[in-house]
Amino acid sequence: MIQTIASVGLPIDETLMIKKNRLVPLKELSGNEKRISIVTGTHGDELEGQYVCYELQRRIRKQYHCLTGIVDIYPALNPLGIDSLTRGIPGFDLDMNRLFPGAENGSMPEYIVSQIIDDLKGSDTVIDIHASNIFLEEIPQVRINELSKDTLVPLARKLNVDYIWIHAAATVLESTLAYSLNMIGTPTLVVEMGVGMRITKKFGDQLVDGIFSLMKELGIWNGEVIEPKEPIISDDGEVMFLNAGSSGVFLPAVEHWKNVRKGDHIGDILNPLTGEINETITSQTDGIVFTLREYPIVSEGSLIARILA
Amino acid sequence: MEETILFELGSVYRENMRIKAYTFGSGEHSACVVGATRGNEVQQVYMCSKLISVFEQLEKRGKINSGRSVMVIPCVNPHSMNIGKRFWAADNTDINRMFPGYDLGETTQRIADGVFRHINDYQYGIQFASFYLQGSFIPHVRMMKTEFEYAELAKDFGLPYVYRRRAKPYDTTTLNYNWQIWGTKAFSVYTNATDRIDEESAAEAVNAVLSFLNKRGIISYDCHEGYISRLIEGHELVNVKAETPGFFVRHANVNARVRQGELLAEITDPYTGKILDKIIAPVNGIVFFHAGQPVIYSNTPLYRIIPTDDLV
Numbered sequence: 001m002i003q004t005i006a007s008v009g010l011p012i013d014e015t016l017m018i019k020k021n022r023l024v025p026l027k028e029l030s031g032n033e034k035r036i037s038i039v040t041g042t043h044g045d046e047l048e049g050q051y052v053c054y055e056l057q058r059r060i061r062k063q064y065h066c067l068t069g070i071v072d073i074y075p076a077l078n079p080l081g082i083d084s085l086t087r088g089i090p091g092f093d094l095d096m097n098r099l100f101p102g103a104e105n106g107s108m109p110e111y112i113v114s115q116i117i118d119d120l121k122g123s124d125t126v127i128d129i130h131a132s133n134i135f136l137e138e139i140p141q142v143r144i145n146e147l148s149k150d151t152l153v154p155l156a157r158k159l160n161v162d163y164i165w166i167h168a169a170a171t172v173l174e175s176t177l178a179y180s181l182n183m184i185g186t187p188t189l190v191v192e193m194g195v196g197m198r199i200t201k202k203f204g205d206q207l208v209d210g211i212f213s214l215m216k217e218l219g220i221w222n223g224e225v226i227e228p229k230e231p232i233i234s235d236d237g238e239v240m241f242l243n244a245g246s247s248g249v250f251l252p253a254v255e256h257w258k259n260v261r262k263g264d265h266i267g268d269i270l271n272p273l274t275g276e277i278n279e280t281i282t283s284q285t286d287g288i289v290f291t292l293r294e295y296p297i298v299s300e301g302s303l304i305a306r307i308l309a
Numbered sequence: 310m311e312e313t314i315l316f317e318l319g320s321v322y323r324e325n326m327r328i329k330a331y332t333f334g335s336g337e338h339s340a341c342v343v344g345a346t347r348g349n350e351v352q353q354v355y356m357c358s359k360l361i362s363v364f365e366q367l368e369k370r371g372k373i374n375s376g377r378s379v380m381v382i383p384c385v386n387p388h389s390m391n392i393g394k395r396f397w398a399a400d401n402t403d404i405n406r407m408f409p410g411y412d413l414g415e416t417t418q419r420i421a422d423g424v425f426r427h428i429n430d431y432q433y434g435i436q437f438a439s440f441y442l443q444g445s446f447i448p449h450v451r452m453m454k455t456e457f458e459y460a461e462l463a464k465d466f467g468l469p470y471v472y473r474r475r476a477k478p479y480d481t482t483t484l485n486y487n488w489q490i491w492g493t494k495a496f497s498v499y500t501n502a503t504d505r506i507d508e509e510s511a512a513e514a515v516n517a518v519l520s521f522l523n524k525r526g527i528i529s530y531d532c533h534e535g536y537i538s539r540l541i542e543g544h545e546l547v548n549v550k551a552e553t554p555g556f557f558v559r560h561a562n563v564n565a566r567v568r569q570g571e572l573l574a575e576i577t578d579p580y581t582g583k584i585l586d587k588i589i590a591p592v593n594g595i596v597f598f599h600a601g602q603p604v605i606y607s608n609t610p611l612y613r614i615i616p617t618d619d620l621v
Binding site: 009093099108171172173174175271278299303 | 319320322396400413414415479580606608609610
């Protein structure tokens with residue numbers, strides 16, 4: 001059942017609508033069903049979640065009789081952004097994930113995010129799927145604010161991701177969807193995977209397997225599910241950042257999600273004008289590369305890789 | 310006048326980006342003025358150029374007071390300004406959401422750090438800022454309510470209003486907020502233009518800064534005292550929103566005194582010209598802000614009104 005959860009009139013013969021599809025069990029609802037909400041498309045350049053929304057529904061329809069709870073799917077919180085290849089909210093140049101919880105009486109973006117929060121609150125779990133950005137590739141991972149780790153880590157372990165990163169609290173992150181929902185008692189997991197403007201089918205399939213596993217745990221699905229993989233769990237202290245020290249063209253020398261040793265060659269920053277290497281980047285630790293630069297052009301400071309020590 | 314480069318960012322495809330500062334006088338770090346942090350803040354750079362011109366003359370005449378120094382940074386983001394982008398040229402991040410910055414972090418964090426490390430010990434910090442929505446304001450000094458704001462001091466700018474609002478989580482990475490946290494008395498000055506030059510409000514803001522510095526004993530300058538500013542809190546203003554999208558045909562402008570029930574604007578159908586909605590003043594008051602875009606979404610804030618019954 002497709003529902004519109006927020007709408008705003010646009011100037012020229014168009015209405016912006018935020019939609020969700022609600023899947024409910026075949027039997028009559030008792031009112032006590034558990035609810036999982038899958039949200040994505042907050043950033044218009046992050047598309048990995050689009051495939052997850054499709055594939056999740058395809059598999060549910062194949063065994064609809066196994067559905068015992070409510071699945072709400074929100075493929076596009078920022079439909080104008082997705083449609084126009086714009087990360088933020090077009091027309092305002094605002095990052096939607098810095099506006100939560102919004103305000104019903106605020107501007108158009110603030111109004112929309114307040115409606116989104118209203119609709120999502122009360123879900124038994126929300127999965128907020130992101131896809132890094134166009135610059136970086138990420139292995140499937142869940143990111144958890146340390147303030148919510150006791151509630152969220154057990155749920156995240158079911159999601160069949162490779163890595164759970166428990167990060168420090170930061171005031172600026174209080175404006176995110178996940179923080180806002182977690183603070184009102186709606187457990188929300190942030191998934192990061194893949195790369196912006198692309199769909200990585202194997203990552204999508206991996207996460208969908210995990211969503212079914214979590215749905216079974218929550219009592220929303222009684223069909224067969226996989227045994228989720230055991231994720232690596234770490235906090236900030238074990239994550240090493242490698243940033244460019246010069247600008248140029250980054251050429252990687254390692255593969256994503258591979259082990260490296262201290263001193264190993266991560267890649268070079270090339271100068272196409274002079275034909276020289278501006279900078280050779282090496283690992284400062286033994287570990288595994290879970291974030292790797294995808295977009296070649298870099299400036300001083302551009303993130304090249306994150307290595308889990 | 311001393312011109313210095315506070316921060317330089319290397320580039321393979323363009324000339325290096327240089328963030329320049331102009332310093333007048335010597336001695337204690339008394340006041341720092343920052344212009345554009347975004348690439349469309351043309352008015353903000355323009356106002357800095359006017360200030361630099363005045364400071365240069367004052368310095369030659371010995372009117373930067375002894376033991377005091379003033380620094381002006383006209384533009385923190387020249388690379389974006391040169392290509393007409395509001396945010397950072399490569400990744401669209403906002404430098405004014407990166408303070409205090411991080412010297413080992415991502416590019417815009419490094420830029421913020423490269424500037425902030427030079428300006429975090431000034432006694433007074435003044436930023437020429439802009440609003441994310443298109444529109445016009447009555448010129449005012451704006452500040453966030455932290456425990457470190459100085460609302461009474463802000464009245465020394467002599468602008469009509471000092472506007473104070475509650476800080477939100479996303480404000481904690483702005484220049485103004487971090488100045489306050491580091492102990493600088495910080496003020497943001499808003500005029501009614503961003504991506505165009507408005508001479509009248511630019512002159513008013515420049516005079517306000519000079520008046521403030523004069524009253525604080527940093528310069529000696531014979532200037533207009535300005536207004537006896539009124540402090541208004543964000544929650545006191547009455548918001549008027551559009552319920553209907555369409556062309557925004559404005560009748561009431563900033564500074565107008567409007568009566569409850571008075572027509573402020575009309576929303577017309579973009580195809581037929583039919584009047585779809587009439588925007589009516591909900592209270593007696595003074596127009597503090599109006600939207601500036603010709604076409605509007607529904608739920609767009611069109612006006613902010615300072616309630617008052619003194620309409621004559």
